[in-house]
Structures are given as structure tokens and as C-alpha cells.
Amino acid sequence: xxxGSAQATSGVRTDAGLAxxxxxxxxxxxxxxxxxVALDGLDLAVSAGSFTAIIGPNGCGKSTLLRLVAGxxxxxxxxxxxxxxxxxxxxxAGDGRTGLAFQQPRLLPWxxxxxxxxxxxxxxxxxxxxxxxxxxxxxxxxxxxxxxxLRPRELSGGMxxxxxxxxxMVTDPPLLLLDEPFSALDALxxxxxxxxxxxxxxxxxRTVLLVTHSVSEAIRLADRIVVMTARPGAVASVLQVDLxxxxxxxxxxxxAAEIDRAVRATLxxxxxxxxxxxxxxxxx
Amino acid sequence: MSRRPLxxxxxxxxxxxxxxxxxxxxxxxxGTPPYIxxxxxxxxxxxxxxxxxxxxxxxAAATLLTIVLGFGLGAATAIGVGIGLGKSLVIERVLSxxxxxxxxxxxxxxxxxxxxxxxxxxxxxILVCALIVFFPIAIATMVGIRSADxxxxxxxxxxxxxxxxxxxxxxxxxxxxxxxGGLRVGVTLSVIGAVVAEWVSAGTGLGVLINIADQGxxxxxxxxxxxxxxxxxxxxxxxxxxxxxxxxxxxx
Numbered sequence: 229x230x231x232g233s234a235q236a237t238s239g240v241r242t243d244a245g246l247a248x249x250x251x252x253x254x255x256x257x258x259x260x261x262x263x264x265v266a267l268d269g270l271d272l273a274v275s276a277g278s279f280t281a282i283i284g285p286n287g288c289g290k291s292t293l294l295r296l297v298a299g300x301x302x303x304x305x306x307x308x309x310x311x312x313x314x315x316x317x318x319x320x321a322g323d324g325r326t327g328l329a330f331q332q333p334r335l336l337p338w339x340x341x342x343x344x345x346x347x348x349x350x351x352x353x354x355x356x357x358x359x360x361x362x363x364x365x366x367x368x369x370x371x372x373x374x375x376x377x378l379r380p381r382e383l384s385g386g387m388x389x390x391x392x393x394x395x396x397m398v399t400d401p402p403l404l405l406l407d408e409p410f411s412a413l414d415a416l417x418x419x420x421x422x423x424x425x426x427x428x429x430x431x432x433x434r435t436v437l438l439v440t441h442s443v444s445e446a447i448r449l450a451d452r453i454v455v456m457t458a459r460p461g462a463v464a465s466v467l468q469v470d471l472x473x474x475x476x477x478x479x480x481x482x483x484a485a486e487i488d489r490a491v492r493a494t495l496x497x498x499x500x501x502x503x504x505x506x507x508x509x510x511x512x
Numbered sequence: 513m514s515r516r517p518l519x520x521x522x523x524x525x526x527x528x529x530x531x532x533x534x535x536x537x538x539x540x541x542x543g544t545p546p547y548i549x550x551x552x553x554x555x556x557x558x559x560x561x562x563x564x565x566x567x568x569x570x571x572a573a574a575t576l577l578t579i580v581l582g583f584g585l586g587a588a589t590a591i592g593v594g595i596g597l598g599k600s601l602v603i604e605r606v607l608s609x610x611x612x613x614x615x616x617x618x619x620x621x622x623x624x625x626x627x628x629x630x631x632x633x634x635x636x637x638i639l640v641c642a643l644i645v646f647f648p649i650a651i652a653t654m655v656g657i658r659s660a661d662x663x664x665x666x667x668x669x670x671x672x673x674x675x676x677x678x679x680x681x682x683x684x685x686x687x688x689x690x691x692x693g694g695l696r697v698g699v700t701l702s703v704i705g706a707v708v709a710e711w712v713s714a715g716t717g718l719g720v721l722i723n724i725a726d727q728g729x730x731x732x733x734x735x736x737x738x739x740x741x742x743x744x745x746x747x748x749x750x751x752x753x754x755x756x757x758x759x760x761x762x763x764x
Contacts, residue, residue: 298670322672334667338685338762347681348671379762 245277245435246310246325246402248297253306254460255292266292267303268460274452276312276402277433281446282454283491285499289461290439294405297437298328310403322351327396331408333388335380335395341387342367342376345394352399366394369428386417397428406438410445419477422448426474443491447484448475455494464498467491550733558733559740567721572741574716575706578634579749582641582709583702587695590646594653594694595679598687604654615647619705623712632713640712641705645698652694656687692757699753703746718742 253270256263266289274280282290295301296308299319309316310325319326327348335344342363343350349359367373370390380388389409396404406425410418422445429436429449440446446453447469455464467490471483479485532552538544539551546554562568593611596603614622623640630636660683668678710719718738725734 300666300670320672321670324672326670328667328670330663330667332663334663336664336682336685351668351671351673351677351681 244402244433247276247312247316248272248274248403248435248437249307249309249316250293250296251307253293253296253303253308255289255296255301256304265460267296268462270306270462272454272463272466274435274437276435279429279436279438279449279451280454281438281440281450281452282456283440283443283446283495284456284461284464285441285458285495287459288456289459290456291407293456293461294328294407294437294439297403298326298405299323300328324352324399325401326403326405327399327401328405329393329396329407329409331411333380333383333392335383335388335391337380339379340376341372341378341380341383341391344380344391345398347395348399363394363398366398367391369397370394371424386413386421389413389421393425400432401434403435403437406436408439408441411441418445423474423477425449430473443488443495444479446491447471447479447487448477453487453491455491455498457498465494467494547730547732550736554733555736555740558731559737562734562737568737568741571716571718571721571738572745574714574720575703575710575718575742576745578637578641578706578709578717579702579745581634582638582705583645583699583749585638586642586645586702587649587698589642590649590694590698591653591691593646594650594691595657595683597650597654598657598683599675599679611647611650614643619644620708623708627713637706637709637714637717640709641702644701644705644708648697648701649691649694652690652697653687656690657683659690660686688761689757692753692761695753695757696750699749700746702749703742707742718745 250270250272253267254265255267256265258264270289270293272293282293284290292301296303297310297319299321302318308318310319311317335341336347339347342360345366346354346359346363349362354362364373364376367376370393372387372390372394375383375387375391380391383391389412393406393409396406410421413421426449438446438449450469453467453469455467456462457464467487469487471479471481471487535552539546539549542549550558559568593607597607598604619640622643623636626636626639626643630639657679664682664686665678668682673681706717707719707722710717711723714720718741721738722735725731725738
């Protein structure tokens with residue numbers, strides 16, 4: 229934690245992002261009902277500064293994959309490393325290299341929004357004045373500077389989710405992990421969020437791993453779309469999204485429709501149709 | 513003072529007046545002799561007398577000291593132990609049989625033993641008081657610590673929080689409402705603990721005053737005065753805990 233936090237607290241980071249590599253990853257959960265193989269034979273390489281969307285139905289191991297990369301889980305077999313070449317090392321939760329935003333905002337109800345966003349800095353022992361200044365900057369970046377003094381219960385769902393995103397970004401980690409962060413929001417708010425996330429990513433090219441259920445969201449945001457197989461999860465295919473940025477909410481290019489078709493075809497191939505929620509989703 | 517506190521005060525006074533009137537009617541209507549149920553004015557006179565002579569205050573002060581120190585010691589250890597119990601199943605498995613057994617034995621039965629071990633001084637009275645306060649607060653703390661949201665736990669873990677940081681930042685704040693529930697129960701029990709301890713060994717205290725009034729003087733009005741003083745002390749400490757709770761615990 230010490231080395232990572234020292235780097236994070238300096239506030240000056242010149243690297244553009246962090247590469248991620250998963251090799252022959254297998255992850256087994258052992259519970260009272262026996263064993264559950266969540267991931268098996270998963271290989272994935274993500275280059276520094278890229279935006280990758282991971283798509284697949286519930287229970288295919290997307291969130292497990294993200295928790296392995298965040299260092300919250302240790303793979304049963306195989307390896308997960310962050311960084312390139314000699315710098316490559318397994319992730320450790322709280323080492324300052326990753327920021328994780330969840331499906332729910334997960335704010336501490338007794339802290340103000342500002343203190344919630346400053347929490348990663350407080351845990352690292354950053355002095356109060358410095359962490360307040362940095363938390364304010366993070367709130368400004370996600371567009372809710374005015375909510376600094378409010379408690380989580382006073383925030384709307386969208387504002388709370390922005391606060392969760394600000395907390396993940398406050399240490400300016402080179403790797404941002406987003407676990408369906410917009411799935412609880414209504415469609416319009418979500419589209420606005422996607423546009424902002426694209427803007428934030430274009431401002432600072434950190435590596436982003438976004439877990440999503442939405443094909444259209446994946447196409448709006450990602451350089452590459454990783455389609456996962458059904459459980460036990462592995463990579464079914466990786467599709468390149470070569471569309472110009474900034475991409476509009478409504479993608480009208482024929483190339484976008486082409487990618488949409490390809491993603492859905494892969495999904496239909498690897499998942500039984502009754503488990504395929506995207507078959508009903510309108511292509512955008 | 514705004515209108516609302518005034519109104520609440522008026523309600524309280526009205527309820528007290530109704531209680532005294534009903535009491536008076538009961539004594540007159542049933543013709544109960546004063547050594548069994550003294551009328552309110554006899555208790556009032558006894559109260560004024562014992563306040564004037566300083567007797568009531570001397571005994572009350574001794575009881576208050578036992579309660580404050582006993583509750584303080586009991587609550588502090590209970591919260592500490594409760595955090596340990598809540599965080600570690602091993603600690604719970606090892607300690608809980610002893611804690612439950614100690615709670616199952618009546619404090620009245622334990623007090624003479626503590627008296628032998630530690631002598632009949634203030635310390636053994638504090639221990640009796642602390643012992644009776646300990647259980648509800650320790651159990652409330654344990655339950656509260658475990659009630660912390662699993663999603664928030666994972667969030668803190670993803671930020672590399674140490675177990676100590678998780679306790680301070682998440683577990684204690686989420687346990688506070690439950691801990692205060694235990695403190696409310698504990699603070700009323702601390703009055704019982706102090707009186708029990710005084711019955712076993714003490715020269716002063718409201719428990720002693722009740723004994724004196726009962727066996728020595730057959731002074732039922734004085735006994736009522738001592739009981740009323742205990743009730744007021746209990747109410748005051750309960751109110752104090754509730755006040756601190758309102759200051760510390762955020763509405764959810």
C-alpha cells in the first residue's frame with residue numbers, strides 16, 4: 229500500500245494507464261452447496277490507456293473478472309497482472325493502481341458527499357486540506373460540485389452514482405474498473421452518463437474496464453468489446469470498435485450497426501436464447 | 513423557549529398531578545395505614561426533611577458515584593469486548609460461554625463473592641454495577657458490528673482499508689444505533705446494580721437508606737423518598753444517554 233499511496237498522493241502521474249493481463253484464469257467459489265466454477269480458461273490482454281467493455285449475461289463471471297483485476301479476489305489458478313514488462317505485478321486491493329466503481333454507489337451514509345469522495349485519500353493518510361481540495365476537483369469533474377455538503381440520502385440516484393465514480397477517480401488511478409455503474413439509472417440519465425464518461429476518458433487516457441449488459445453502451449464507449457461465454461466464463465470473442473470519437477449518443481454509422489450485429493451474433497452463439505436479455509434490446 | 517417544549521412540560525406536570533391525586537384518593541378511599549402506603553404529602557414532608565438535613569444528598573451522591581463509575585467501566589469494556597466478539601468468530605466461540613454464564617448467575621448472588629474478593633469498598637460496588645451493565649451492551653455491540661453492510665465492507669476492502677480502518681470507518685458508525693439501544697438498557701440496569709451492591713456492603717447509598725428506613729426506623733415515607741430518588745436518577749441517566757444518542761447518531 230505504501231508505494232502505491234505515495235505515488236497516488238503525489239498527484240502527478242504521467243503514465244497514460246495500466247496494462248492488464250489475465251492468463252489461463254480459473255476461479256472457483258466454494259460454498260455450502262459445493263463448488264461453483266465462475267471462470268475457466270480465461271485469457272485477456274488489455275493495453276494501457278484503452279477502453280474495454282466486457283459484456284455477457286448475469287452469472288457469466290463478469291463481476292468476478294473485475295474483482296480479480298481489483299485484487300479483491302485471488303484466482304484459483306492462472307495469473308492476473310497489472311502493468312507491462314518488468315513492472316507487471318499482481319493487483320493488490322488499495323495499492324493505488326485501480327479505482328473501482330460499483331453498480332450501487334456504496335457511499336457511507338454518515339459522511340457528506342465530499343468526505344465520501346475523499347475516503348480513499350483519508351485511508352491513505354492524506355492531510356485534510358489536501359484531500360478536501362482533491363475531492364472537490366473530483367466532484368467538479370463528474371459535475372456535482374454543488375453536492376459536496378449533502379449526505380448520500382439527500383442525493384438523487386444519478387448524483388449518488390456520480391459521487392461513487394468521483395471516489396473511484398479521486399486518486400487518479402491508471403486503471404478504472406466500472407462494474408455496471410449505470411445499470412440502475414434510467415435510460416436518459418444513463419446516456420448522459422455515457423457521454424460524460426467518454427469525455428472524462430478522452431481528457432485523461434486511463435485504462436478503463438467497463439462491465440455492462442448493454443450492447444449499445446459498449447459500442448458508444450469502448451475501443452474493444454469482450455464477449456464472454458456462459459458459466460464457466462471465458463472470452464468468446466473480442467470485437468474491435470473503430471468509430472471516431474467523440475461518439476454521439478445515437479450512433480447512425482453503418483459501421484456501428486455492423487458491430488452491433490456482430491456482438492449480438494456472438495452472444496446468440498454462446499448463450500442459449502432464453503438467457504439472452506439483449507435479443508429484445510433495440511439496436512441503436 | 514418555543515411553544516412545543518412548554519407544552520411538553522405542561523403535559524408532564526399534568527400527568528404528575530394526576531398521579532399524585534390518584535395516589536391520595538387510593539390512600540383515603542382504602543384507609544391503608546401510612547406505614548404500608550403513606551399519602552403523598554407524608555412522602556413530600558419526608559423528602560423535604562431528608563433534603564434539608566443533607567441525608568438524602570449524602571446517600572444519593574454515594575449511589576451516583578457507583579453508577580457513574582460502574583456504568584462507565586461496564587460500558588467501556590462491553591463495547592471493547594463486543595467489537596472483538598463481532599469481528600472474530602473465534603473470540604465469540606471462546607468467550608461467549610463465560611459471558612452468558614456470568615449473565616445467567618443473578619448479580620445478587622455474585623455480589624457477596626465480589627465482596628469477599630475485593631472487600632466491601634467502592635471498588636466491589638463498581639464491579640457489581642459494571643457486571644450487570646456489561647451483558648446487554650456487549651451483545652448489542654456484537655450484533656451492531658456484524659450488521660455492517662457487506663457491500664460497504666467490500667467497497668472499503670477495495671480501497672485497501674485495514675481491519676482497524678474498517679472498524680472505525682464502517683462497523684462502529686453502523687453499530688451506533690444498536691449500541692445505544694444496549695446503553696439505554698444498561699444505564700437503567702446500572703441503578704439496580706448500584707442498589708444491589710449497596711445492600712451487600714456499603715455505609716452510604718440509596719440502597720442503604722432503604723434498608724435503614726425498612727429495618728431500623730420502619731419509616732415507609734423515607735423509603736418512598738429513596739425509591740423516588742432512584743427513579744429520578746434512572747430517568748436522568750436514561751435521558752442523558754438518549755440525548756448523546758441524538759447528537760451522535762445520524763437519522764438514516
